Amino acid sequence: MLPAPSIWGVYAHLSYSLAFMALGLAMLVAARLSAPVLPRRALWFFAGFGLTHGLHEWLELGQEVDLVGTGVHRLELYLGLASALALLSFLLLLQAGVEALIFCSHWRRASRYLPTVLACGWVAGIIWNSPRGDWTAWREWQLTVDAAARLALGVPGTLVAAGSVWFTAEAPHCRDSRRIRGNLRAAAVALALFGVFTGLEAPPVALFHSWHGSAVAVLASYWLPVKTVRMVCGFAFTVLAGEACIVQAWRVVSTAERAREELFSVVAHELRAPLNTLGLAVQLLDRGRKEGGSAVSEERVLSNIRASTRRLTRMVDDLVDVSHLEANRLTLHVERADLPALVRAAIDRAAGLTEGHPVRYRCAGDCPPLELDPLRIEQVLDNLLSNAAKYSVPGGEIVVEVTPGGADVTVSVSNTGPGIPPSDLALLFSRFYRGQARKEGRIDGLGLGLYIARMLVEAQHGRIWAESDPGRSATFRFSLPC
Numbered sequence: 073m074l075p076a077p078s079i080w081g082v083y084a085h086l087s088y089s090l091a092f093m094a095l096g097l098a099m100l101v102a103a104r105l106s107a108p109v110l111p112r113r114a115l116w117f118f119a120g121f122g123l124t125h126g127l128h129e130w131l132e133l134g135q136e137v138d139l140v141g142t143g144v145h146r147l148e149l150y151l152g153l154a155s156a157l158a159l160l161s162f163l164l165l166l167q168a169g170v171e172a173l174i175f176c177s178h179w180r181r182a183s184r185y186l187p188t189v190l191a192c193g194w195v196a197g198i199i200w201n202s203p204r205g206d207w208t209a210w211r212e213w214q215l216t217v218d219a220a221a222r223l224a225l226g227v228p229g230t231l232v233a234a235g236s237v238w239f240t241a242e243a244p245h246c247r248d249s250r251r252i253r254g255n256l257r258a259a260a261v262a263l264a265l266f267g268v269f270t271g272l273e274a275p276p277v278a279l280f281h282s283w284h285g286s287a288v289a290v291l292a293s294y295w296l297p298v299k300t301v302r303m304v305c306g307f308a309f310t311v312l313a314g315e316a317c318i319v320q321a322w323r324v325v326s327t328a329e330r331a332r333e334e335l336f337s338v339v340a341h342e343l344r345a346p347l348n349t350l351g352l353a354v355q356l357l358d359r360g361r362k363e364g365g366s367a368v369s370e371e372r373v374l375s376n377i378r379a380s381t382r383r384l385t386r387m388v389d390d391l392v393d394v395s396h397l398e399a400n401r402l403t404l405h406v407e408r409a410d411l412p413a414l415v416r417a418a419i420d421r422a423a424g425l426t427e428g429h430p431v432r433y434r435c436a437g438d439c440p441p442l443e444l445d446p447l448r449i450e451q452v453l454d455n456l457l458s459n460a461a462k463y464s465v466p467g468g469e470i471v472v473e474v475t476p477g478g479a480d481v482t483v484s485v486s487n488t489g490p491g492i493p494p495s496d497l498a499l500l501f502s503r504f505y506r507g508q509a510r511k512e513g514r515i516d517g518l519g520l521g522l523y524i525a526r527m528l529v530e531a532q533h534g535r536i537w538a539e540s541d542p543g544r545s546a547t548f549r550f551s552l553p554c
Contacts, residue, residue: 089129096122102317117168166229172236230267259312346380460487
């Protein structure tokens, strides 16, 4: 016998489908932001969950309206599709949680294959146990699959996803915004409640005797409509997560605008000094030519011209590199190279950048050949050596060390000096970031050297970071995979 239609079921499924479609679309938009508040991969899976679950509710709506009286076989098809979509949506939600935990809690990358393994097992079990031709058996099987999907996958998957959203609120890029942290925490609570009510809404089947009629029992005992509360929790998660993404997008735009304004002021300030030097040098040369100046004074003027020209060239090269890196138009010429030999050669060629500071090199073991771009790695070393010389005490020693590891090789550049304040460590590799000494005008530069170094290292699948002992030393390290 076919189920009778219910007007309340129609309203519930329609509201549900709209809520989850809105969630999917909101997460799709959030995933397209330049700096999303949640990991991009997790946002794609959240979007897939919302759209898939919304389609599931549309099929349930079709069961309530269009399919009544159209025949058992067609109803079997739609019920089977609805069960498959429900299962897929819970797996996508679990995958979203796993991806976020890999990003913010450093779970093993192999854990991202767990939902795929579960999906394969479920599909095999569904195909093996599916009934043939008997409507009563088919309906019981479909309800059992739906209940097991909700209890064994829906509830755990939702709680994992909620936990991942909560842990993301504690990530470094969210800590400086109380509004984003609050929205993400509230979204995590809403998602966890959605998961609890997902389990309460499991249909009564023989496989779960203790769960029989739980949603009905909750409604009868506490006047709490489970399906309505579940829908409200879904809406709340959509609104809160979307609000966090909007705030993050506004922060990115505001930061970019401030960076643009600061870039103009910094470039104007930094270009003025070498241009003034060049103008003064031309005047001195012209005066010396008229008055018959000495060769020594002319050589001094020419030396100033060469230094100013190098400074201008370096700033222009940095700006060009940044534009290429951010437009993904940087071309790498990767080849097998001996990293220790490359580091030694780079130290010799950077003697002008480290003038007045002895540079000591050491290698802590045998280093295998690496696949890298030698010119770009030398550019990274030039930036680190120049930075070490600028912030070192006069005559302070610079130590460059190559340390082979199990899966990668680490290069470190250390200097003695005032070190780096803890508040600056997280911002050192940002675009146009200038430390206190640069802001006060004691050290020149656009604040692009470390940003370019980070982009070049990451383009070769490595990572770069800084360590500091305030008041004594600072060390910059980057590692490249073997």
